[in-house]
Amino acid sequence: xxxxxxxxxxxxxxxxxxxxxxxxxxxxxxxxxxxxxxxxxxxxxxxxxxxxxxxxxxxxxxxxxxxxxxxxxxxxxxxxxxxxxxxxxxxxxxxxxxxxxxxxxxxxxxxxxxxxxxxxxxxxxxxxxxxxxxxxxxxxxxxxxxxxxxxxxxxxxxxxxxxxxxxxxxxxxxxxxxxxxxxxxxxxxxxxxxxxxxxxxxxxxxxxxxxxxxxxxxxxxxxxxxxxxxxxxxxxxxxxxxxxxxxxxxxxxxxxxxxxxx
Amino acid sequence: xxxxxxxxxxxxxxxxxxxxxxxxxxxxxxxxxxxxxxxxxxxxxxxxxxxxxxxxxxxxxxxxxxxxxxxxxxxxxxxxxxxxxxxxxxxxxxxxxxxxxxxxxxxxxxxxxxxxxxxxxxxxxxxxxxxxxxxxxxxxxxxxxxxxxxxxxxxxxxxxxxxxxxxxxxxxxxxxxxxxxxxxxxxxxxxxxxxxxxxxxxxxxxxxxxxxxxxxxxxxxxxxxxxxxxxxxxxxxxxxxxxxxxxxxxxxxx
Numbered sequence: 001x002x003x004x005x006x007x008x009x010x011x012x013x014x015x016x017x018x019x020x021x022x023x024x025x026x027x028x029x030x031x032x033x034x035x036x037x038x039x040x041x042x043x044x045x046x047x048x049x050x051x052x053x054x055x056x057x058x059x060x061x062x063x064x065x066x067x068x069x070x071x072x073x074x075x076x077x078x079x080x081x082x083x084x085x086x087x088x089x090x091x092x093x094x095x096x097x098x099x100x101x102x103x104x105x106x107x108x109x110x111x112x113x114x115x116x117x118x119x120x121x122x123x124x125x126x127x128x129x130x131x132x133x134x135x136x137x138x139x140x141x142x143x144x145x146x147x148x149x150x151x152x153x154x155x156x157x158x159x160x161x162x163x164x165x166x167x168x169x170x171x172x173x174x175x176x177x178x179x180x181x182x183x184x185x186x187x188x189x190x191x192x193x194x195x196x197x198x199x200x201x202x203x204x205x206x207x208x209x210x211x212x213x214x215x216x217x218x219x220x221x222x223x224x225x226x227x228x229x230x231x232x233x234x235x236x237x238x239x240x241x242x243x244x245x246x247x248x249x250x251x252x253x254x255x256x257x258x259x260x261x262x
Numbered sequence: 263x264x265x266x267x268x269x270x271x272x273x274x275x276x277x278x279x280x281x282x283x284x285x286x287x288x289x290x291x292x293x294x295x296x297x298x299x300x301x302x303x304x305x306x307x308x309x310x311x312x313x314x315x316x317x318x319x320x321x322x323x324x325x326x327x328x329x330x331x332x333x334x335x336x337x338x339x340x341x342x343x344x345x346x347x348x349x350x351x352x353x354x355x356x357x358x359x360x361x362x363x364x365x366x367x368x369x370x371x372x373x374x375x376x377x378x379x380x381x382x383x384x385x386x387x388x389x390x391x392x393x394x395x396x397x398x399x400x401x402x403x404x405x406x407x408x409x410x411x412x413x414x415x416x417x418x419x420x421x422x423x424x425x426x427x428x429x430x431x432x433x434x435x436x437x438x439x440x441x442x443x444x445x446x447x448x449x450x451x452x453x454x455x456x457x458x459x460x461x462x463x464x465x466x467x468x469x470x471x472x473x474x475x476x477x478x479x480x481x482x483x484x485x486x487x488x489x490x491x492x493x494x495x496x497x498x499x500x501x502x503x504x505x506x507x508x509x510x511x512x513x514x515x516x
Contacts, residue, residue, distance in 0.1 A: 001278060003285035010289030017292060037343075039372055039384045040293040042286070044444040048279075049330070051441055052451040064302075064330035064438050068279060069286030072293055075384045075445075078374060080345050100403055179400045180375040199377040202400055210403045210416070239291045242476055246285045249487045253281065256494035257274070261501055 002068065003250040009071030010243035013040055016074050017236040024224045025233075032084070032116030032190050033222035035229075036077045043070040081181040084116075084223040086215055092149040093120040093128065096220040099212020101175030104137040104203065105130055105191065112137065114176055114201070116220055117190040128157070128173070132189055140171030153213040155206040175211045176201045264504075265323050270497045272325040276303055277490045279328050284483050287474045295369030295446055296472035297333050298479075304329040335437050338473035340465065346405045347373045347381075350470040353462025355431035358390040359383055359447060365390075367432065367456065370446040372469055381413075381427075385445055391427030398426055407466040429464060432456035 017038045027033040051065035086096045095118035097103070102114035115130070123129045126142045142149065146159035148167070155173035160166070178184060183197030194201050207213040280301045290296040306325040340350045349371035351357070356367035366387075373389060376382045381389045381396040388395040391413070398405070402415040402424075411429030416422075434440060434456060440448040450456060 001281075003278070003281040006282060006285035006289050010285070010291070013289070014292065038292075040290070041370070041385065041446045042290050042293055042296060042442065042444050045442045047441065048328075051439055062330075063436075064332055065441065066279075066301075066328055067299065067331050067442050068282050069290070069299065069442065069444070071286060071289040078372065078384065080343070082344060082346075177400075179379050179398065180377060182374055183377065197377050199379070199400065210401050235292065238476065239288075242288050242291065242480065243285075245480065246281070246288050246483060249483050250281060250285070252487055253278070253490045256491040260494050260498050 001250045001254055002070070004247060006069070006071040007243045007246035007250065009043065009073065011240055011247070013038070013072045013074055014236050014240035014243065018233065018240070020077050021229055021233045021236060025226070025229050027222055028224045028226060028229075030117075030190065030222050031119055031219045033224065034079050034081050034084075034116070035222070035224045036079050037232075038077050039075050040072050041075045043073050045069050079182050079184070079186075080223065082223050084220045086218040087221055088218050089119075090217055091119075092151075092217060093122065094118060094217055094219050095120065095151055095155075095173065096215045096218040097175065097206070097212045098215055099210075101177045101204070101206065101211045102192070104174055104176045104201070105134045106137055106139070107134055111193070112201070113187060113191040113193050114184065115190050115192065118214075119219055128171075130189075136173055138171065138174055140173065142170060146170075151214060151216040153207045153215075155214045172205070173214065174203055175206050176203050177211060178202070264500065266500050267497060269323060269325055270493050272306070272327060274490060274493055276301075276326050276328050277486050277493075281483065281486050283331055284479050284486065287479050288476070288483075291472055291474045291476060293370075293446065293472050294372050295338070295470050296474065297335055297338075297369070298472075298474045299331045299333055299442075301328050302330045302332055303327070333438060333440065333442070334473065336473055338471045340468045341471050342468050344467050345372075346407075346466060347375065348467060348469045349373065349407055349429070350465045350468035351431070351462055352465060353459065354433045354437065355459035355462030356433065356448065356456075358430045358432055358456070360388045360390055360395065361447065364449075365456075366443060366447040366449055367440065368446050368448065369470055371464075383446075390430045392430050393427065396427035396429070402426070407464055409463045409465070411464045431459040431462050431464070433459040433462065 020036050020038045024035045045067040048066040053062050105113050107113050120128050127135050128140045129135050145162045148160040150158045157171050158167035158169050161168050179199040184192035185195045186192055204211050283299050283301050287298045303326050306327045307322045359366045359368050372384050374382050379398040402417055404416045406414045413426045414423035417424045439451040439454050443449050
């Protein structure tokens, strides 16, 4: 009874589908989160009678074959890197990217990670850091007692120093882009690392060369649409149930055979 | 062996195969671009299972076996994903995929870009344009796929479209000759050429869902289960009949 195992692959696939959907829903309010979807493919087929095989001595050819499929497999969980909506926060160190690019963050071990979450803060030394305390690249230190932090569309950060009335440029937040954003590896904390699939990071300046621009006092919301997720969840749940039904049908058939001769 | 048992057995075997096909359809109810399969059966005449070299030929017994699985190529529902690299095909065309084993065809338009900038399927095989694989530059943005499959981008700070290629769309005189290879791919039978398709349209930002109809599959499944249990019951009755006959006939009065 191959159907038993075929339906089992279907149940496993839908289980993973629900996992992906629930992770999207869980991160509905996560700044800079990018939703995923589960991508499925059919498994290998058993060609019981191959189409085009010879059907008789007269050389007639089978117009259609008998192909029995073995179920479904998950091929990946591609990430949808579309723009999320910007929501104003009124906080000077919140930055959202409108368009292409990621903020580059230096991790404690010296490696780099990338994020769309621009809710930055100042640490004790005045550096611009993420919520985990990792500095955004290139590292920017804001002098003490300075006021009126302004970040323009290119990411240039200016402040008014004590005793001055004109803005002083203290640094520029850079952006990094990848040819295949969907190939980035998520490491949690809203961070991604580059992989062979994402291609090498290309550093650049916001608002130039096709990079997006920066919007101060805004944050990018998750690109999760609740309606889509809930309808996908219902579909996944139904599909799981139906695969379970197939399992019990196959079971019933086997039972009727084993009960044939008492 | 009894003919009845053998005929019943042949039917039960085809029903198991039929359930296998239904199970595969149901398992792929969420598979992008999947096309459901149907089983077809035929009568298969054989001599009864005993000597038939008489002067007059014996009456023949009909068995059953599955003749074919027929692919249902009707369109599946389209779902809007807003992902620029998702394409759904309106019409009978297929996308052409370059695999290690040669050209393959697919309806699964959930595409990706690999680290070399090539347009690939979810499993990483290049999708072919009219002049080979389609390659994007690292500075490309705003990928636009037109209804005829033309792919344009804005390169760097450019304000005008740069063309990156045109999706190759093909169709077949008889799509039933296509063989499912798994991985959402079809291969063309020997000597069957893919024809360029000009009537189908590509829709960016949509994917074609599986065309498996759950209600159909469930009713088919119930039908299969019921038929199967009926045959089991029938064979059991036949068996009981024989046993009773043997017992009664062997019951020699003292």
